[in-house]
Amino acid sequence: MIRINNVSMKFNLGVEKDNSLKQMFIKILSFWKRKKKKKDYFWALKDVSLDIKKGEVVGIVGTNGAGKSTLLKVVSGVYKPTEGSVEVNGKISPMIELGAGFDGELTARENIYLNGAILGYSKEFIDERFEDIVEFSELRDFLDVPVKNFSSGMTAKLAFSISTIVDPEILIVDEILSVGDIKFQEKSKHKMMSMIEGGTTVLYVSHSLESIEKLCTKVIWLDHGKVKMIGDSEKVCGAYYKEIMGREKKRGKKE
Amino acid sequence: MKTIKNVFINFKKYSFLMKQLIIRDFKVKYKRSVLGVLWSILYPLMVMSVMALVFSNMFKFSMEGVNYLVYLMSGLIIWNYFSEATNNSLTAVVGNFSLINKVYIPKYIFPIAKCLFAGINFLFTLIPFFLIVLLSGNSAEGTKCAINIYYLLIPVIFLGALMFTIGIGYFLSTVTVFLRDVLYIWGIVLTMLNYFTPIFYSLTILPVWLQRIFRLNPLYIYINSLREIVIFGNRPTALYILAGLGIGFVTMIIGMIIFRKKQDKFVYYI
Numbered sequence: 001m002i003r004i005n006n007v008s009m010k011f012n013l014g015v016e017k018d019n020s021l022k023q024m025f026i027k028i029l030s031f032w033k034r035k036k037k038k039k040d041y042f043w044a045l046k047d048v049s050l051d052i053k054k055g056e057v058v059g060i061v062g063t064n065g066a067g068k069s070t071l072l073k074v075v076s077g078v079y080k081p082t083e084g085s086v087e088v089n090g091k092i093s094p095m096i097e098l099g100a101g102f103d104g105e106l107t108a109r110e111n112i113y114l115n116g117a118i119l120g121y122s123k124e125f126i127d128e129r130f131e132d133i134v135e136f137s138e139l140r141d142f143l144d145v146p147v148k149n150f151s152s153g154m155t156a157k158l159a160f161s162i163s164t165i166v167d168p169e170i171l172i173v174d175e176i177l178s179v180g181d182i183k184f185q186e187k188s189k190h191k192m193m194s195m196i197e198g199g200t201t202v203l204y205v206s207h208s209l210e211s212i213e214k215l216c217t218k219v220i221w222l223d224h225g226k227v228k229m230i231g232d233s234e235k236v237c238g239a240y241y242k243e244i245m246g247r248e249k250k251r252g253k254k255e
Numbered sequence: 256m257k258t259i260k261n262v263f264i265n266f267k268k269y270s271f272l273m274k275q276l277i278i279r280d281f282k283v284k285y286k287r288s289v290l291g292v293l294w295s296i297l298y299p300l301m302v303m304s305v306m307a308l309v310f311s312n313m314f315k316f317s318m319e320g321v322n323y324l325v326y327l328m329s330g331l332i333i334w335n336y337f338s339e340a341t342n343n344s345l346t347a348v349v350g351n352f353s354l355i356n357k358v359y360i361p362k363y364i365f366p367i368a369k370c371l372f373a374g375i376n377f378l379f380t381l382i383p384f385f386l387i388v389l390l391s392g393n394s395a396e397g398t399k400c401a402i403n404i405y406y407l408l409i410p411v412i413f414l415g416a417l418m419f420t421i422g423i424g425y426f427l428s429t430v431t432v433f434l435r436d437v438l439y440i441w442g443i444v445l446t447m448l449n450y451f452t453p454i455f456y457s458l459t460i461l462p463v464w465l466q467r468i469f470r471l472n473p474l475y476i477y478i479n480s481l482r483e484i485v486i487f488g489n490r491p492t493a494l495y496i497l498a499g500l501g502i503g504f505v506t507m508i509i510g511m512i513i514f515r516k517k518q519d520k521f522v523y524y525i
Contacts, residue, residue, distance in 0.1 A: 012523055076359050078356065078357065078522065094357075100358055105283045114278075118354065122271055123271050
């Protein structure tokens with residue numbers, strides 16, 4: 001279903017890049033002075049290989065900056081890997097950043113269509129499922145309000161409802177189950193579970209080891225862009241927890 | 256061959272998205288304005304009225320036996336389209352980065368959507384333009400314009416201009432990602448081009464060697480073809496029409512190739 005072959009992803013560091021003439025000029029000058037060039041890139045992913053079969057629910061754990069989101073973006077096609085390749089068979093529904101396609105000036109109704117189009121739905125499909133989306137989002141009374149006037153919880157609810165309305169073959173989830181109020185959280189968890197039970201292949205990133213252990217059949221542990229451990233969810237989560245808390249303890253002793 | 260087929264399949268798949276993006280641009284543009292979309296007609300009409308006033312009354316530009324108002328307008332509508340479309344294309348990729356960085360969307364949609372958006376605005380300006388064509392002029396001076404069979408060629412001219420603009424749009428949106436200075440440089444280039452394109456003056460006031468160079472300006476080809484038909488009722492030679500189409504097509508292909516070659520690097524530079 002998803003095959004990741006030796007994928008590496010290199011990023012340039014820092015915000016300032018050579019994308020202005022001034023920067024180019026400075027670079028040329030500093031070259032003259034033979035200043036040693038600083039290393040200004042890093043590998044967000046290094047030689048990651050992974051096979052995911054149909055119906056598998058794969059969790060990804062790791063500290064901040066370990067490359068979890070980068071891996072999801074590589075799989076969903078946002079990033080093209082610097083090295084290696086990714087093969088994906090099946091329709092992907094990415095839930096990486098909810099509401100990325102919202103335009104604050106437009107109303108909720110208009111945004112449902114815009115965001116649906118961004119996710120690759122057709123007009124007929126959205127027409128057909130419009131009621132379901134509105135129903136699930138619990139925002140019927142706010143349909144004609146510009147999204148910029150929404151609270152962040154409301155925006156997230158709307159976004160979640162739009163992106164889960166499909167029955168995707170592959171679902172990519174980046175820490176979104178903690179959206180909205182308690183009632184909505186329960187509802188979204190249910191929705192998720194029913195998708196998983198329906199045979200959807202899932203790639204799931206979360207910092208909640210509890211939910212990972214509960215949902216996933218297989219877990220990958222990423223550390224500084226490399227795969228540190230891969231396998232049974234209980235085993236990997238346990239090892240990960242031990243290592244992280246161990247680091248904390250060591251640090252605690254030093255201080 | 257396979258990639259061409261893929262492009263078409265994708266194009267169909269994402270045409271709804273393109274429509275949504277264009278609709279969004281319209282809605283956002285006219286949000287909270289009382290007259291709304293009417294501005295698409297009123298704004299160019301008023302700007303053109305000012306230009307007409309300045310050039311025909313203050314500077315006394317006029318041409319013997321030529322309807323100067325129509326002459327000026329035909330240059331202006333095409334020029335305004337080109338200027339709006341390319342200006343919008345500059346930020347087509349940079350301005351949509353929050354999307355490009357988060358969801359997979361074929362990026363080539365954005366510059367085309369901007370050019371089509373300007374194109375629709377352009378179609379609105381045709382309403383006041385053809386009103387002026389019909390109402391202005393004086394039959395005693397022989398400056399009355401008449402609708403003729405060659406009007407059927409006008410869409411072909413516009414198609415050439417559209418393709419030309421899309422090509423430039425692709426090029427600009429690509430370069431802006433790597434070199435933000437283009438945002439400013441393009442403003443200067445546009446001002447220069449504005450004067451180098453015979454919009455309010457006639458080519459014949461220039462020395463012959465300069466005329467030769469100016470004739471190579473693709474925008475002039477489109478403007479001149481339109482004028483031949485609307486003002487003089489002549490059929491532009493087939494070669495001239497084809498040249499306009501050909502230049503447009505080639506520019507579009509070159510722009511697309513540049514964009515395609517660089518599009519995977521966009522995410523590193525924004």
